Amino acid sequence: MPPRQPIESGVPDPIQYMHPVMAKNYGAWKYHERPRPGVLCHTAKSGDQVWTVRAGTQRQMDLYTIRKLCDIADEYAESHVRFTIRSNIEFMVSQEAKVKPLVDKLVSEGFPVGGTGPSVAMISHTQGWLHCDIPGSDASGVVKALMDELHEEFINENMPNRVHMSTSCCQINCGGQADIAINIQHTKPPKINHDLVANVCERPSVVARCPVAAIRPALVNGKPTLEVDESKCVYCGACYPPCPPMQINDPEHSKLAIWVGGKNSNARSKPKFHKLVAAGIPNNPPRWPEVATIVKKILNEYKADARDWERLSDWIDRIGWPRFFEKTELPFTKYHIDNWRGARSSLNASAHIRF
Amino acid sequence: MSKSMHKTPMLDQLESGPWPSFVTGLKRLATDEGKQYQDTMVDLLGQLELSYNTRKGYWKGGTLSVFGYGGGIIPRFSEVADQFPASKEFHTLRIMPPAGMHYNTKILRQLCDIWEKHGSGLIAFHGQSGDIMFQGATSEKVQESFDEINELGFDLGGAGPAVRTGMSCVGAARCEQSCANEQKILRLLVNNFLDDMHRPALPYKFKFKVSGCSNDCMNSIQRSDMSIIGTWRDDMNVDQQEVKAFVGQKGRKYVIDNVITRCPTKALSLNDDDTLAVDNPNCVRCMHCINVMTKALSPGDDKGVTILIGGKRTLKIGDTMGTVVVPFMKLDTEEAYEELKELAETIIDFFADNALEHERTGEMIERIGLANFIKAIGLDVDPNMISNPRESSYLRIDDWDKEAAKWNDRKAA
Numbered sequence: 001m002p003p004r005q006p007i008e009s010g011v012p013d014p015i016q017y018m019h020p021v022m023a024k025n026y027g028a029w030k031y032h033e034r035p036r037p038g039v040l041c042h043t044a045k046s047g048d049q050v051w052t053v054r055a056g057t058q059r060q061m062d063l064y065t066i067r068k069l070c071d072i073a074d075e076y077a078e079s080h081v082r083f084t085i086r087s088n089i090e091f092m093v094s095q096e097a098k099v100k101p102l103v104d105k106l107v108s109e110g111f112p113v114g115g116t117g118p119s120v121a122m123i124s125h126t127q128g129w130l131h132c133d134i135p136g137s138d139a140s141g142v143v144k145a146l147m148d149e150l151h152e153e154f155i156n157e158n159m160p161n162r163v164h165m166s167t168s169c170c171q172i173n174c175g176g177q178a179d180i181a182i183n184i185q186h187t188k189p190p191k192i193n194h195d196l197v198a199n200v201c202e203r204p205s206v207v208a209r210c211p212v213a214a215i216r217p218a219l220v221n222g223k224p225t226l227e228v229d230e231s232k233c234v235y236c237g238a239c240y241p242p243c244p245p246m247q248i249n250d251p252e253h254s255k256l257a258i259w260v261g262g263k264n265s266n267a268r269s270k271p272k273f274h275k276l277v278a279a280g281i282p283n284n285p286p287r288w289p290e291v292a293t294i295v296k297k298i299l300n301e302y303k304a305d306a307r308d309w310e311r312l313s314d315w316i317d318r319i320g321w322p323r324f325f326e327k328t329e330l331p332f333t334k335y336h337i338d339n340w341r342g343a344r345s346s347l348n349a350s351a352h353i354r355f
Numbered sequence: 356m357s358k359s360m361h362k363t364p365m366l367d368q369l370e371s372g373p374w375p376s377f378v379t380g381l382k383r384l385a386t387d388e389g390k391q392y393q394d395t396m397v398d399l400l401g402q403l404e405l406s407y408n409t410r411k412g413y414w415k416g417g418t419l420s421v422f423g424y425g426g427g428i429i430p431r432f433s434e435v436a437d438q439f440p441a442s443k444e445f446h447t448l449r450i451m452p453p454a455g456m457h458y459n460t461k462i463l464r465q466l467c468d469i470w471e472k473h474g475s476g477l478i479a480f481h482g483q484s485g486d487i488m489f490q491g492a493t494s495e496k497v498q499e500s501f502d503e504i505n506e507l508g509f510d511l512g513g514a515g516p517a518v519r520t521g522m523s524c525v526g527a528a529r530c531e532q533s534c535a536n537e538q539k540i541l542r543l544l545v546n547n548f549l550d551d552m553h554r555p556a557l558p559y560k561f562k563f564k565v566s567g568c569s570n571d572c573m574n575s576i577q578r579s580d581m582s583i584i585g586t587w588r589d590d591m592n593v594d595q596q597e598v599k600a601f602v603g604q605k606g607r608k609y610v611i612d613n614v615i616t617r618c619p620t621k622a623l624s625l626n627d628d629d630t631l632a633v634d635n636p637n638c639v640r641c642m643h644c645i646n647v648m649t650k651a652l653s654p655g656d657d658k659g660v661t662i663l664i665g666g667k668r669t670l671k672i673g674d675t676m677g678t679v680v681v682p683f684m685k686l687d688t689e690e691a692y693e694e695l696k697e698l699a700e701t702i703i704d705f706f707a708d709n710a711l712e713h714e715r716t717g718e719m720i721e722r723i724g725l726a727n728f729i730k731a732i733g734l735d736v737d738p739n740m741i742s743n744p745r746e747s748s749y750l751r752i753d754d755w756d757k758e759a760a761k762w763n764d765r766k767a768a
């Protein structure tokens with residue numbers, strides 16, 4: 001029998017799965033309100049309304065969790081759901097009376113309802129030790145540990161504005177830009193297994209991959225391999241994915257760093273990248289307590305001092321970096337001063353100083 | 356009788372606490388008597404516990420695909436298969452979700468049933484690139500799993516140097532701030548490049564993301580090579596009765612502090628009668644005031660999209676945001692959508708021909724200069740493409756008069 005040819009169908013049409021009130025009022029919505037944390041109410045120009053109940057999930061879900069969510073959707077909602085970019089599940093209903101029983105059921109089954117408005121949203125993350133080939137840490141575990149700590153901030157809307165967080169297990173940063181990002185930061189150069197390089201790695205492309213031109217071809221014990229100029233190396237790990245014998249991950253020396261002030265929205269200010277504020281934090285499973293302590297300190301100071309609608313970056317723009325470091329009690333070091341290309345634009349070329 | 360569970364004292368600590376636990380879910384699969392995935396999940400938990408103890412990862416990649424395609428499967432082979440043989444192969448199928456990630460329970464249950472029969476029972480909704488991640492198939496089961504998922508109307512997403520799975524926001528399906536038909540744009544673009552997705556042959560990855568307004572819920576400026584963002588070019592809509600109601604409810608100070616003074620271009624003013632004055636030509640469509648006063652304010656009616664090119668994360672040259680190449684494109688006819696598709700084709704062709712290996716569009720543009728890129732893809736330069744004109748005087752202006760004439764001709768046209 002000839003092999004089956006794939007049906008190259010691409011991205012499926014969502015209309016077939018969409019809640020009928022949403023499909024009916026497609027492109028014709030008027031306004032929305034947030035009746036309580038975790039619940040949105042959208043009103044269409046036709047007068048139709050749809051209530052959305054948002055709940056947190058563990059993202060990496062077993063069949064039983066997904067089927068339980070389906071059971072809840074069938075019994076308490078209207079059998080239509082969607083997922084947000086931050087792995088929350090949303091249940092849509094066309095009657096307000098269904099909202100409370102749905103919320104109660106979700107909470108009783110262990111799914112926190114929240115993540116709307118000025119709350120700490122679910123942390124964007126990737127695979128980590130569970131499935132990635134280059135991770136310096138876990139992803140699901142860090143997120144579970146942190147969301148346990150931040151649960152109250154997920155189910156309430158008590159922050160000045162929304163807080164998006166992410167975690168990443170290498171410096172490729174799959175988790176993405178965020179108000180607070182927790183990323184691996186390596187502190188040693190790769191350890192090279194010279195016996196394997198020639199057979200495993202396409203050496204010219206590994207040389208080309210290095211952002212600081214620290215890798216060059218070499219002969220070790222008569223075998224062709226690669227060597228790293230350790231005085232140039234910035235420990236980024238870019239060489240490791242194309243060349244696994246250049247091991248960058250280190251149980252002791254792969255640390256975590258915290259970056260703040262990233263923002264994808266154009267609201268008020270233009271989008272921003274996050275900035276380094278803390279590093280050298282131990283990669284400490286299963287609950288990464290040192291990370292949680294710093295994240296909570298930053299969040300508490302932001303919550304106490306930022307004005308309504310200020311994202312973390314807006315708050316820091318207003319109070320200035322010296323006060324940020326003062327309030328969060330994080331050490332400011334020479335490593336916070338950028339020296340990569342374009343770094344001069346991050347220096348204070350003015351007499352604007354807060355006292 | 357199945358394998359007995361490995362001791363997992365580290366992972367066990369992630370079962371307590373209020374957030375849903377992925378460990379509890381993994382254990383449920385590992386203790387699911389008689390299921391084909393049970394032993395796999397027992398050993399998967401064993402390997403993960405080992406990682407928690409040693410702080411090292413134990414997966415390596417490989418080469419694996421389904422018949423007819425070259426990408427879309429993330430192969431994972433265990434480096435500690437001698438200790439955990441049942442999970443020695445644990446591959447992921449990246450499957451593209453419906454645009455906007457809408458599902459009904461029937462289709463979710465059908466997907467679960469396939470994965471119960473052929474896979475590990477573990478599914479991530481969704482990966483960071485926007486795929487449904489069916490995590491954990493053996494090499495033998497990858498093809499059967501794909502065939503059944505494919506028959507349901509779902510297709511493999513991208514991996515490697517290819518057009519990747521895209522994302523679009525909920526947009527017009529539910530959001531009044533939507534200025535575009537996000538799901539139509541996403542499907543138009545991604546489904547036009549399925550050959551470049553399924554048979555990876557580009558210099559590196561290429562991502563599309565579509566957001567219906569500049570709140571950019573899809574992070575398209577930071578995370579995609581081609582970012583399509585809904586906007587409008589007429590005046591925004593103001594319901595002055597609702598403005599008055601909002602001021603009445605929240606107070607003038609709140610409105611001044613949280614709406615008027617937060618406008619980045621000082622385009623708002625509160626009138627003495629508690630209505631709102633808007634300097635529309637100076638509004639930059641940032642969305643802040645509309646986010647705050649959802650009933651009173653909304654986007655204008657002459658909608659379209661802004662297109663930005665070149666967003667990506669760190670490697671290799673440092674982060675780049677997408678930058679504007681088309682300030683406004685009206686998408687009100689099928690011909691207009693066709694033009695958008697042709698622009699994407701031109702850009703991907705140029706990228707394929709000119710980027711270095713493992714170079715993203717943002718890096719390519721950094722290397723050759725935006726003006727050269729704009730010229731190559733057949734667009735005209737526009738002051739909306741910059742924050743400010745050049746500051747460096749190291750410049751040759753050989754064709755200045757000719758270039759100035761082009762601008763004057765365009766203005767006169």
